[in-house]
Amino acid sequence: MNYRHSMTCYTEGIRPVAPVQWRGLDGMMSVFWDAEGQSGARAYYLSPDPRIVIFFNDVSPHIRMSNREGGFGQHDRPMTRALYVPAGVPLWTNFTSTHRFSHLDLHLHKDRLLRFLSPSVGTSAALAALRRPVEIQDVRVIETLASLVVDEVSNPSKHPVFAESLVGSIVAGLLDIPEHGAEPTNGRLTQAQMKKLISRVNDRPDCRLTVAEMAGTVGLSESWFANVFKQTTGKTPLQWQLGRRIELAQKLLSESDLTVADIAAQLGFSDQAHLTKAFRQIAGETPAAWRRLQQHR
Missing domain, CATH: 2.60.120.10 (Jelly Rolls)
Known part of the structure; x- marks a missing residue:
């Protein structure tokens, strides 16, 4: 040719x-x-x-x-x-x-x-x-x-x-070529796409990406990505991302001596109160209470 x-x-x-x-x-x-x-x-x-x-x-x-x-x-x-x-x-x-x-x-x-x-x-x-x-x-x-x-x-x-x-x-x-049988079905992300997305989020110190950036990572339009992501995970992209940030906050609370305020700043929350509200919503406890529970286990 x-x-x-x-x-x-x-x-x-x-x-x-x-x-x-x-x-x-x-x-x-x-x-x-x-x-x-x-x-x-x-x-x-x-x-x-x-x-x-x-x-x-x-x-x-x-x-x-x-x-x-x-x-x-x-x-x-x-x-x-x-x-x-x-x-x-x-x-x-x-x-x-x-x-x-x-x-x-x-x-x-x-x-x-x-x-x-x-x-x-x-x-x-x-x-x-x-x-x-x-x-x-x-x-x-x-x-x-x-x-x-x-x-x-x-x-x-x-x-x-x-x-x-x-x-x-x-x-x-x-190229991102799915393994045999791994093509998207019923409007869901492939395993390869989820792996790529998780890797991209983990590469950010604060684990924060816009929905547009998340969609671009897996080669989909923003509107289509939001739809298939919810079908795949049961959560919106921002809900899922917030959950990963709270998981990282828990890791820092249990494995470091950082203050709650320092952790909030590191993970891109506006202040300690913002982290505390999000943490309680997902984990059912404040960061300080969760840390105390871990220390007594």
């Missing part, structure tokens, strides 16, 4: 520090960048095709990303080592400090991905996976595969099918 990727891209304060390396393959384009972004640098990306970005160094302390225009400060998050961006999903990035980085961009034709995935997982599951964004920090095997792709992009030594098979392995390892 002859394929030329098309992407709207605006950058400011980012410059390549070495010649860009690229190679066209069957239904995909592989591009390797070695670049530097200045503090305050920013960029915008929008592609009609799916794409994968794999960084070869940790950029999370230096680059923030958002899928909303003007979302920095409210709806942004650290850039991860690898991400899959579905077709038509916009991405804004912002550098908080000067940083040199290298990454592999894989621009992929949707039909090529379907041709690769459908025989193994089915067309329905493949289409669902292509709609779900993925962001991971632990890249391990994927980084090794990406390095091999870069070698074939920079100095082709084998038939193109070798590089194409490497990209296929990256796709299979990165």
Whole structure:
């Protein structure tokens, strides 16, 4: 399949520090960048095709990303080592400090991905996976595969099918493809989606995400997510999230000497009274009374 990727891209304060390396393959384009972004640098990306970005160094302390225009400060998050961006999903990035980085961009034709995935997982599951964004920090095997792709992009030594098979392995390892029989049924979240959501919430020190951020984590619209989440857990997203924050408060009460006020501040409650009210609603006791009970057991 002859394929030329098309992407709207605006950058400011980012410059390549070495010649860009690229190679066209069957239904995909592989591009390797070695670049530097200045503090305050920013960029915008929008592609009609799916794409994968794999960084070869940790950029999370230096680059923030958002899928909303003007979302920095409210709806942004650290850039991860690898991400899959579905077709038509916009991405804004912002550098908080000067940083040199290298990454592999894989621009992929949707039909090529379907041709690769459908025989193994089915067309329905493949289409669902292509709609779900993925962001991971632990890249391990994927980084090794990406390095091999870069070698074939920079100095082709084998038939193109070798590089194409490497990209296929990256796709299979990165995309959120449900295990056999794990497709959503009756409007419920899959086990993989719940695991991803729990991991995302746990990564936040205060365990707080907006419903929009929770929906984006599993690749669903905010309204549809709220509906299927209630079907899955029996709770609204914010009720469930509050329950996890109270569980963390209980852990801190039993395993640390932090005051109730300190715990309230750490978990993002407005003050001690706010935590006490929420804690009593869920646990049936005030934090102080609950701690005393634990100490006498």
